[in-house]
Amino acid sequence: MEDLLLYTHSDIRWIKSVTRNQGESWAYMEYNIGDTFPLNFSKNPKWYPTNYLKAEPREIIALFQSLKTSKDEPGGWYVTHLVAPVDNRLGKVDLASHPYTRTVALVAKSSNPVLLDHDQWSLYKCSRGQVCNIKTIERRSGKDFSIQEKQKFIWNLFDRIDPDLINSIPLNENDLFDYDDKGEEEGADRTLHRLHKLKERKPGIIKKAKEKAIREHRLFCEVCLFDFEKEYPELGKGFIECHHKQPIAKGGVRKTKIEDLAIVCANCHRMLHKRDKNGNYLQVEDLRMLINKM
Numbered sequence: 001m002e003d004l005l006l007y008t009h010s011d012i013r014w015i016k017s018v019t020r021n022q023g024e025s026w027a028y029m030e031y032n033i034g035d036t037f038p039l040n041f042s043k044n045p046k047w048y049p050t051n052y053l054k055a056e057p058r059e060i061i062a063l064f065q066s067l068k069t070s071k072d073e074p075g076g077w078y079v080t081h082l083v084a085p086v087d088n089r090l091g092k093v094d095l096a097s098h099p100y101t102r103t104v105a106l107v108a109k110s111s112n113p114v115l116l117d118h119d120q121w122s123l124y125k126c127s128r129g130q131v132c133n134i135k136t137i138e139r140r141s142g143k144d145f146s147i148q149e150k151q152k153f154i155w156n157l158f159d160r161i162d163p164d165l166i167n168s169i170p171l172n173e174n175d176l177f178d179y180d181d182k183g184e185e186e187g188a189d190r191t192l193h194r195l196h197k198l199k200e201r202k203p204g205i206i207k208k209a210k211e212k213a214i215r216e217h218r219l220f221c222e223v224c225l226f227d228f229e230k231e232y233p234e235l236g237k238g239f240i241e242c243h244h245k246q247p248i249a250k251g252g253v254r255k256t257k258i259e260d261l262a263i264v265c266a267n268c269h270r271m272l273h274k275r276d277k278n279g280n281y282l283q284v285e286d287l288r289m290l291i292n293k294m
Contacts, residue, residue, distance in 0.1 A: 017128070018129070061131060064123060220240070224268055242264070
């Protein structure tokens with residue numbers, strides 16, 4: 001998993017039912033956006049392991065739960081979480097009914113879950129805890145919605161989607177300080193990872209890289225030369241992104257120095273995290289040459 005993740009509604013590929021206390025209470029509500037946690041699966045041998053591993057890392061699974069009617073909530077279907085697996089590994093826990101797990105990151109969580117209109121939507125084909133394709137959601141009457149319409153509908157149910165999906169830290173020049181390029185240790189595993197990191201980062205080294213660029217009058221994209229302050233006066237002052245030349249998700253704990261970071265704009269940053277036709281990521285120099293040939 002790379003250090004840049006930009007999720008959109010089109011990343012919602014799957015849907016899965018979850019339950020706690022036979023629908024008497026909410027499941028997984030103890031976790032916050034950006035946390036990772038083990039998503040449980042039942043021990044049904046017909047589904048193991050092909051169904052449990054259907055969703056690839058980064059692909060979003062919408063979790064829904066069927067809640068029983070109580071004094072606080074009406075019964076029915078609620079879509080409550082958007083999660084994404086962090087790897088392709090299957091875990092196992094000491095839980096008789098649901099012993100298998102996938103580690104997932106919490107992309108979005110509904111603070112006030114919306115009861116789905118039972119007359120309009122059917123989730124019967126998504127039952128029994130399997131990971132099902134998003135197309136299995138059905139409209140009860142009239143023309144069925146397209147997959148994109150279903151993805152947008154689910155995405156819009158959430159009022160709490162992680163806003164910190166991109167490594168963009170504006171720099172206030174009043175906060176400038178003398179930098180000491182001894183490097184900072186990054187990459188240590190955390191019990192609960194931030195979604196867009198999955199490996200612990202130190203924002204200090206990014207701030208120092210930006211400070212150094214300001215001192216050297218080169219706070220513009222190293223690839224395309226885009227300057228935020230020139231294009232967006234005042235608003236873009238001190239704004240740029242930093243790209244880890246060596247992905248932080250690889251190689252474990254290590255020292256990251258200023259020279260290990262590239263100053264780039266948002267567009268070029270995105271392209272540096274997009275694989276080419278051979279499945280490789282471009283280096284800064286490669287992307288610069290590609291642009292210059294156009």
